[in-house]
Amino acid sequence: MEGDLCRLCGGDGRIGNALGRSTATCPGCHGSGRRADTSSRFHDVTKTKPSHYRPAAAVAAGPKTPVTTEGVQLASEVNASAVLAADAKARLLAEIMQHESRHGRCTRSFIKKIRKQTRAAPEEKA
Numbered sequence: 001m002e003g004d005l006c007r008l009c010g011g012d013g014r015i016g017n018a019l020g021r022s023t024a025t026c027p028g029c030h031g032s033g034r035r036a037d038t039s040s041r042f043h044d045v046t047k048t049k050p051s052h053y054r055p056a057a058a059v060a061a062g063p064k065t066p067v068t069t070e071g072v073q074l075a076s077e078v079n080a081s082a083v084l085a086a087d088a089k090a091r092l093l094a095e096i097m098q099h100e101s102r103h104g105r106c107t108r109s110f111i112k113k114i115r116k117q118t119r120a121a122p123e124e125k126a
Contacts, residue, residue: 005033005035006026006033006035015027021086064108066096066097066122067100067105071097071105074106077114078096078118079113081118082120
């Protein structure tokens with residue numbers, strides 16, 4: 001089979017376009033003029049190897065609680081709030097930590113926003 005010529009280019013290793021103006025390397029034989037080795041026709045591209053299933057990288061070792069004094073005080077106010085559910089407290093604590101990571105400290109407007117959420121809603125007058 002080594003002496004067989006490439007079916008695509010006819011053995012010269014180059015193919016031309018329909019207009020005959022340019023030529024390129026044959027994609028079938030890659031310019032060698034001989035048929036490509038087709039003994040291994042099946043090429044598995046699925047990810048079935050154990051190396052593809054390595055454990056995910058560990059989560060970044062960032063702070064688990066607020067770091068700044070304003071953040072710690074705000075977190076204690078959120079935890080002490082009687083009107084918030086546990087999931088809302090967890091969401092607000094995550095929001096405080098995210099705000100600290102972006103801005104470096106808790107801004108006054110952010111503190112007001114969080115404190116407003118921790119207070120009970122004012123009762124409506126009838």
